[in-house]
Amino acid sequence: VWLEPNTADCEFSVTVRMLCRLAEISNVESRLHSLENIVSSDPANLSVTSLLVVTAALESLLDNVASNANLTSVFLDIIQNVLESNVTGEAQRQFNVSAR
Secondary structure, eight states: OOOOOOOGGGOOOHHHHHHHHGGGOOOHHHHHHHHHHHHHHOGGGOOHHHHHHHHHHHHHHHHHHTTOHHHHHHHHHHHHHHHHTTHHHHHHHHTTGGGO
8 A cells, every 4th residue: 555655855945946947948048037037036035955956057057158248147146146145054054064
């Protein structure tokens, strides 16, 4: 007999869900601007999970923005917003980075 799975730890925030949906956008410029809108709309609300998703999204866009000055500027603005959110410190504590 199958029991219902325990998904209590899989409750993703609205922000994380919005970030994950960005993968459905095929246009690089649209995806990057959507990412910027999400991150800049409420940087204080970024979680460690959203940081992981933002990082993966930025990594996937890196090759596409390198040759475009406007997209590079947006890319760097996103990074600045993430760094200003203080979520990086929480991520370091959560993953015990300083002990490695």
